[in-house]
Amino acid sequence: MTPGSSSFMDFLAAHQPDLLPRNRQLPAQGVVEAPHGTTIVAATFPGGVVLAGDRRATMGNLIAQRDIEKVFPADEYSAVGIAGTAGLAVEMVKLFQLELEHFEKVEGVSLSLEGKANRLSTMIRSNLGMAMQGLAVVPLFAGWDVDRQKGRIFSYDVTGGRSEEAVGYAATGSGSLFARGALKKLFREDLTEGQAATLVVQALYDAADDDSATGGPDLARRIYPVVTVITDEGFRRLGEDELAQIVRAVHERRLEEPDGPRAALL
Secondary structure, X not given: OOOOOOOHHHHHHHHOHHHOHHHOOOOOOOOOOOOEEOOEEEXXXXXXXXXXXXXXXXXXXXXXXXXXXXXXXXXXOEEEEOOEEHHHHHHHHHHHHHHHHHHHHHHOOOOOHXXXXXXXXXXXXXXXXXXXXXXXXXXXXXXXXXXXXXXXXXXXXXXXXXXXXXXXXXXXXXXXXXXXXXXXXXXXXXXXXXXXXXXXXXXXXXXXXXXXXXXXXXXXXXXXXXXXXXXXXXXXXXXXXXXXXXXXXXXXXXXXXXXXXXXXOO
């Protein structure tokens, strides 16, 4: 019953090590086929940060799921978007949520945003053995820094290497090359919350246009990207009606400009 370390992962390692993902038996050889989540994007604005993801999961050349959830709250002031092996990624997010909650209960205070980013880096690094078997998880982490009073974005590589995105936007997943191009083209430092939400939808639209593993807004099925906003008031997910309005406005504009809006020339 003693609390021990403020790390929930250390607690599991001491008492139930078989529950940790890194202690699973790996296949003897070959790559395991499993559903993969794809594109996640994020952008900051003066009052916070927006984190969004498409809804498609693929398995090889097949669409495994059309409405998968890829963006989750980590705690009140941060969120994680997952790209990579869907099952392992969701499990890692749940373990990360418990890690942050456990620390707060033991220490009586919340981790700093940078501390949260470091904890997630450790968890990704512990999954390296699975990643070498093709079961990689590469999330995007974003949140409101209570100490610095601004939104921040952290990206990772498969080994757990962490870097903060100083430019104010980021993308990960199979469609990240195209999404990042759209973000680079349209991002401004004075965006409003609504403009930032529209920006990430535009970026996902561009990614879906060129990457078959990224799913664009499905107007027929009313399947829209997951868009979340984190500010000094905490984590909030955009409601379906609010998001539908943004998606339809973007879609209507795309009927006139199929390649999307262009950056203004000086």
